[in-house]
Amino acid sequence: MASEVNTNFLTDKRLDRIAADVLRPVGVDRNFIIWMTSLTALLFVCMYAYYIQLDKGLIVTGLRDYVSWGMYISNFVFFVATSLVGMLISSVLGMMGYKWVKPIGRIAEIIAVAFSAIAGLVIVSDMGRPERLPYVFMYGRIQSPILWDVTVVTTYMTLSVLLYLFTMIPDMAISKGRIGHTPVWLQKTYELLSFNFQHKPEQYKILLKAVRILLILIVPTAFAIHTVTSWLFAVTTRPGWDSTIFGPYFLSGAFVAGCAAVIILMFFVRNNYKLSRYITQEHFDKMGKLLFLVSIVYFYFNLNEYLVPAYKAKTFEAHHLHELFAGEFAFMFWSVQLLGLIIPMILLLFKQMRKPFPMVIIAIVVLIASWFKRLLIVVPTMEAPFLPKQYVPDAWMVYHPTVIETAITVGTLTLAVMIISVLMKLFPVIPIWEIAEEESAHPDQQPVE
Amino acid sequence: MLIRLTLFCSLIMVASLVSGQTPWVVPSDWNAKLSRTSFTDQNRKTGGELYLTNCKSCHGDPGKNNVILLVPPPPDPSSVQMQQNSDGALHYKISEGRVTMPSFKNIVNSADIWNIIAYLRSFNKEYIQQTAPKPQFAGESFDKVNLELFWDAPNKRVVAWLTGVQGSVTKPIPSMELKLFAKRYFGNLMIGKPVETNEEGKASFLFPENLPGDSTGMVTLVAQLTNEEIFGLVKAESPMAIGVASNRPPLNEPRALWNVGLKTPVWLLFTYLTVVLGVWGSIFFVMLQLRTIFKIGQ
Known part of the structure; x- marks a missing residue:
């Protein structure tokens, strides 16, 4: 991000066109109401499932003595992982001066805000007595990675919200006179969120300074959020978790899931909001290359994570790996590794596959696989404790998620989609001022749609 | 003819192996073994609780025939198949186990196996208990x-x-081997070698001078009869202030990772607070900028 803003773009006619394009889909239309109503209905069904869990306790889930972290904690890791892409795109690539990320930076931020907010909620779904949540703060031990996790998730969410908010202030100022077609309350919200921004150079100076601080802070926080999440597992000696590379392994996996999520939203914005002028073929090509890069890093960590213990085959590790490679979890394991990592990597090498449509298919498969990948990290280890499993009913020995548990998990995903929908539909999804400034500075460059 | 006979015999053997119906041979001394005490309601109650945790998952609820599907099927406790066993045979089978029936000798102690048998027998109305004769030693029996x-x-x-107590008379028991233990955190530590009782019924153990006790030098000693066959389990336990007083600071005293929140290691407290205050300080600074932006615009 530049340290100064050339405010010439404000008088440039291109601004009107860009603002008109970006603000056209903004507002409450029929499709949006139908979409949100269906999501709300689904959410209510899932909330009823949660009511049952609150009433009867965790016995309604498949969680028992051995597998006490099942779908919920896998889901938590998935949410934390996916939210990390906000840092990668806005912060790392943005600060390195890659201008092509400007139109998709806000999409990445929306994912960061929605997914980090829901991550905290998912943890509560795994609690048998959620009303005791304040105890974490009242009696928490600083020695426990769980307290660190609560700290960094809260911090990352705050930073993501602030980054989303700050970069949108000039857009709110630009847009507030141009959204006559939207409800009054939305116009008032824009007015409020513009913070009296009048594009004064002093205001831009302060804004850029604040954004710079946020961009710098968010890098170590994002590293911390997922490294600490990995430590929840890696600080134990259990097979499959007792690993020194768990931090980078989780981080690299997070970027794979996050890039896939960004590509899916990019495709949606490009096609449904008719913004192909701003999110171009080139963006998909570049995101495809980025996804390939993070995938090959993740592949490298997977190789280390599985090959090294498999070569040594220590008793418990050997049993664990056997379950993954050829046992109970083999089908899921190989599906995830092939469909979620190896095949996408091969496909992304071809230019034809980095076009919007093939890319979104690849991204959907990768995102689904990355959800199951988290399940494979959590469940097989919990099913194989060091001490023999005895004196419990047979049904407790193996983890079978129940319908209620699945419904609650679907509920958290629904909630994330709802937040994303609201942010994408009611606010400019592409930073108008940044694009206008860019186009004003380089008027000769025309995007290839 | 011989071939036919061999074939027939092997067929029977295979069939019996498949159905798992090979007879379960109990050694004759075990078969004749009896409990030394009469089964009481307390025995049956304890046995019932043990049955619930250890046996029910396969043998089901007695009398309901809701046993688990295994080959061979585990018999219901009220069945003839179960009840035709002698008390000793039941004890042997529970202790040793076979095929799908696990061995319980390391899980449930001998006295508790008798309790389980007391419980099992409560489902047999025709059962009349016989008890083993009172403990005898060198022609004498003791109450x-x-x-x-x-x-x-x-x-x-x-x-x-x-x-040994015989009516109102107390007599020393000589020539019985005793073992002495000191109770430690994890199990008992044997002191010296086993010693036989003398004519006065006494066995004396040389006690080491440097054995650590608790903060006041207390050591809990346990003496036990080596041979449990004659008198059953005979055991005495007594705390004595004969150890070396050891005043080690408890493990939860120093600041440590495993300790409570108030005893966090200083380096961790410092790191955590510095990072959290630094980051959140910056966040509040950034939030304040919103106010400045707002003011400039007025």
Whole structure:
């Protein structure tokens, strides 16, 4: 991000066109109401499932003595992982001066805000007595990675919200006179969120300074959020978790899931909001290359994570790996590794596959696989404790998620989609001022749609 | 003819192996074994609780025939197949196990196996219990066997005194081997070698001078009869202030990762607070900028 803003773009006619394009889909239309109503209905069904869990306790889930972290904690890791892409795109690539990320930076931020907010909620779904949540703060031990996790998730969410908010202030100022077609309350919200921004150079100076601080802070926080999440597992000696590379392994996996999520939203914005002028073929090509890069890093960590213990085959590790490679979890394991990592990597090498449509298919498969990948990290280890499993009913020995548990998990995903929908539909999804400034500075460059 | 006979025999063997119906041979001494005490309601109650945790998952609820599907099927406790066993045979089978029936000798102690048998027999109305004769030793039988522990301070020895009660008469029991243990955190530590009781029924153990006790030097000593066959389990337990007082600071005293929140290691507290205050300080600074932006615009 530049340290100064050339405010010439404000008088440039291109601004009107860009603002008109970006603000056209903004507002409450029929499709949006139908979409949100269906999501709300689904959410209510899932909330009823949660009511049952609150009433009867965790016995309604498949969680028992051995597998006490099942779908919920896998889901938590998935949410934390996916939210990390906000840092990668806005912060790392943005600060390195890659201008092509400007139109998709806000999409990445929306994912960061929605997914980090829901991550905290998912943890509560795994609690048998959620009303005791304040105890974490009242009696928490600083020695426990769980307290660190609560700290960094809260911090990352705050930073993501602030980054989303700050970069949108000039857009709110630009847009507030141009959204006559939207409800009054939305116009008032824009007015409020513009913070009296009048594009004064002093205001831009302060804004850029604040954004710079946020961009710098968010890098170590994002590293911390997922490294600490990995430590929840890696600080134990259990097979499959007792690993020194768990931090980078989780981080690299997070970027794979996050890039896939960004590509899916990019495709949606490009096609449904008719913004192909701003999110171009080139963006998909570049995101495809980025996804390939993070995938090959993740592949490298997977190789280390599985090959090294498999070569040594220590008793418990050997049993664990056997379950993954050829046992109970083999089908899921190989599906995830092939469909979620190896095949996408091969496909992304071809230019034809980095076009919007093939890319979104690849991204959907990768995102689904990355959800199951988290399940494979959590469940097989919990099913194989060091001490023999005895004196419990047979049904407790193996983890079978129940319908209620699945419904609650679907509920958290629904909630994330709802937040994303609201942010994408009611606010400019592409930073108008940044694009206008860019186009004003380089008027000769025309995007290839 | 011989071939046919061989074939027939092997067929029967295979069939019986497949159905798992090979007879379960109990050694004759075990078959004849009896409980030394009459089964009481308390025995049956304890046995019932043990049955619930250890046996029910396969043998089901007695009388309901809701046993688990295994080959061979585990019999229902009220069935003839179960009840035709002698008390000793049941004890042997529970202790040793076979195929799908696990061995319980390391999980449930001998007295508790008798309790389980007491419970099992409560589902057999025709059962009349026979008890083993009272403990006999060298032609004498005792109503009760006592074991007591003393500290022989001048000789620095622990003395265990074994006596038998016969009506109102108490007699020493000689020539019985005793073992002495000191109770430790994880299990018992044997002190010296096993010693036989003398004519007075006493066995004396040389006690080491450097054995650590608790903060006041207390050591809990346990003496036990090696042979449980004659009198059953005879055991005495007594705390004595004969160890070396050890005033080690408890493990939860220093600041450590495993300690409570108030005893966080300083380096961790410092790191955590510095990072959290630094980051959140910056966040509040950034939030304040919103106010400045707002003011400039007015």
